[in-house]
Amino acid sequence: MKIFFFDLDGTLLVSSRFSSSRKEEEPVKDEISPSSLNGLNRLRAMGHKVVLNTGRALGYVPKEIAELPLWDGKICGSTYVEYKGELLEHHPLSKAVLEQVVRWGEQKKVCVILEGERESFSVGGDLPSAREMLKRRELPAITKVTFCCEPALVEQKDFPQLRVVHFKSYAEGILSGFDKSVGMKKIMALFHVGQEPLEKGMNILGAHIDSPRLDVKQNPLYEDTDLAYLDTHYYGGVKKYQWVALPLAIHGVIAKKDGSVVNVTIGEDENDPVVYITDLLIHLAGKQLQKKAAEVIEGENLDILIGSRPLSESTDEKKKEAVKSNVLRILKEKYDVEEEDFLSAELEIVPAGKARDCGLDRSMVAAYGQDDRVCAYTSFAAMMEMDAPKRTSCCLLTDKEEIGSVGATGMQSRFFENTVAELLDGMGCYSDLALRRTLRNSSMLSSDVSAGYDPAYGECFEKKNAAYLGRGIVLNKFTGARGKSGSNDANAEYVAEVRRIFDDHQVAFQTAELGKVDVGGGGTIAYIAALYGMNVIDSGVAVLSMHAPWEVTSKADIYEAKKAYKAFLLDA
Secondary structure (H helix, E strand, O other): OOEEEEOHHHHHEOOOOOOOOOOOOOOOOOOEOHHHHHHHHHHHHOOOEEEEEEOOOHHHOOHHHHOOOOOOEEEEOOOEEEEOOEEEEEOOOOHHHHHHHHHHHHHHOOEEEEEEOOOOEEEOOOOOEHHHHHOOOOOOOEEEEEEEOOHHHOOHHHOOOEEEEEOOOOEEEEEOOOOOOOOOOOOEEEEEOOOOOHHHOEEEEEEEOOOOEEEEEEEEEEEEOOEEEEEEEEEOOOOHHHHOOOOEEEEEEEEOOOOOEEEEEEOOOOOOOOEEOOOOOHHHOOOHHHOOHHHHOOHHHOOEEEEOOOOOOOOHHHHHHHHHHHHHHHHHHHHOOOHHHHHHEEEEEEEOOOOEEEOOOOOEEEEOOHHHHHHHHHHHHHHHOOOOOOOEEEEEEEEOHHHOOOOOOEOOOOHHHHHHHHHHHHOOOOOHHHHHHHHHOOEEEEOOOEEEOOHHHHHHOOHHHOEOOOOOEEEEOOOEEOOOEOOOOOOHHHHHHHHHHHHHOOOOEEEOOOOOOOOOEEOOOHHHHHHHOOEEEEEEOEEEOOOOOOEEEEHHHHHHHHHHHHHHHHHO
């Protein structure tokens, strides 16, 4: 079984109201051709699933198309996701955004269509009035905006909460952070169903997509001596002194009481400002430099500098916090949020800037968060290259590994188990025993990075059992600390099987431990997956400066990792 996603405009429809090839005098044809309908029905007859995947809002899809019985699911307007009649995602535009769009259309004297899940409205068009719609006590769900004008007239800066997309003769606006491919936001399980019964097990690539960072506290904003700050709490294992005096970016979401979610990205665009954590100048740092490295920068001093300009029109009673007031004004104008909305926000502070080639020979990659996205990406890429596997393939990308794989999106949650149960049910073969057999008979690579040997700190490694940059993917039979505490210790037979697969597919690999026995250690999600009784071994890319704001990997190792993961999916 496969799932097929079909767009409407330019794909299934005979023509479209926005088609550049349609002459003005020709009638608009929003219908699916008989041959396309025949093809869709044939896919269904073969046992495959068919999903409507259109940028149009549901209410802007012709009723006769939306209600066709052949759709197993619908993705409409980028923020509405439905499967087998069950609503999975629903993110309508807030009233503040709609007010902004309507006001812009009225001022520019431009036709703007507000596409809803049930009905649509317009400014200056022949649809029901958008202005009248805004007067309703309960607003209909609007998920997309179409600007029927010269695209250049619609500027991104005018709509900070929307992602503006320019086409040849019009422009579209959808909620920032969403498009037709958006699924789970923190954890994902992707399956490619194979030819064998699922009970015989799966080949699983498991990685985590969280990384050490600074999280903004829930009551973070304050002013001190004419400077505005955000208070933070560090996430995962970090050396706190590494995070000062760097250009930093803000990523995350702010969830409002009305149910809308504002996506925030500040510091990545070349025109964006960055934020910053100050450090003490060397001339006054005599006492500071006498402290232990863990104490040089205290956790409560990792506050983010975000402003210094006071609000000019502050009242007398507000002048004491005029800089803070100005920050709040900017946030209100740009994102339509209030100070209290920080209570339900998830904002992360990370190094600003794109990944870069490292070394004069460009042989390495320097970037934030390669632990463990370098393995998550290669796992996903390997999964995407699979074609009709004999055994079901799975790519599992989890959250919260850096703090113990806890919470609803961590590996310790029942998310993966429940998802496999749903898969079995969808295939008509669910039972508790079938679920247990599926998990027990599975094989997994815990796709996580390993500590690369660094000659500058060679005393922390045992050379015969260390991972080296440029020598291929790393197998860690066990991780853990000191006496293998907290480790999954893969059995010898499984290690031999993985060796065979890599050799058969000419994958360059090495084996390693995480430093000298008495020095330290670490763990992955491997031991949690092993609780199901499946075979698991750690397998990933060697990293220099792991958990630092910028980490370094070898391009050769990244290539071998993708090659190894694909070989495992094919042959385990």
